[in-house]
Amino acid sequence: MERYGDELMRTAYLLVKDKQAAEEAVMDTFIQAYRKIDQLQDPDRLKSWLLRIAVNRCRMKMRAWSWSRIFPLPHVEQMIIEEEPGPEALLMDAWRNEKLSEALLKLDYKYRETIVLFYYNGFSVAEIAEQTSSNENTVKARLARGRAKLKDMLEEQEDGNETGAGANVHESKA
Known part of the structure; x- marks a missing residue:
């Protein structure tokens, strides 16, 4: 979670445009990954596998909700800026x-x-x-x-x- 959590959160937020929904998607991602870790065929592709799960979770959230316009979080640029x-x-x-x-x-x-x-x-x-x-x-x-x-x-x-x-x-x- 520590290793990929920030990257998954940034990706999820940029996809669903809602901090709480992104956090839920990331938590769901880790839960599903834990439950299905035996399906990971190549441990070197863990990051890619987690991102795929996260993107699919975000898609499910997007389908489940009727989105009109969601206001971005203040200071979202801090999630993207490097030093x-x-x-x-x-x-x-x-x-x-x-x-x-x-x-x-x-x-x-x-x-x-x-x-x-x-x-x-x-x-x-x-x-x-x-x-x-x-x-x-x-x-x-x-x-x-x-x-x-x-x-x-x-x-x-x-x-x-x-x-x-x-x-x-x-x-x-x-």
């Missing part, structure tokens, strides 16, 4: 990570899941395809579309901040 050498660099990274996290949480689940597995967990396209029961071309397309949507959202936020209309940027999309 940086000066306060100015840390502040800028925190701001960028906050904006990226906000945009990521607004993506459709299929794009968010693919991006989280690829960029935050370091899975290859083939591993994501296997985990999501998709083909590799679908994964590549989701990565490309997800990146394009993120880029558009971030540019839209940036344009809104420059014109002073940052508060109204997303009203038309609600």
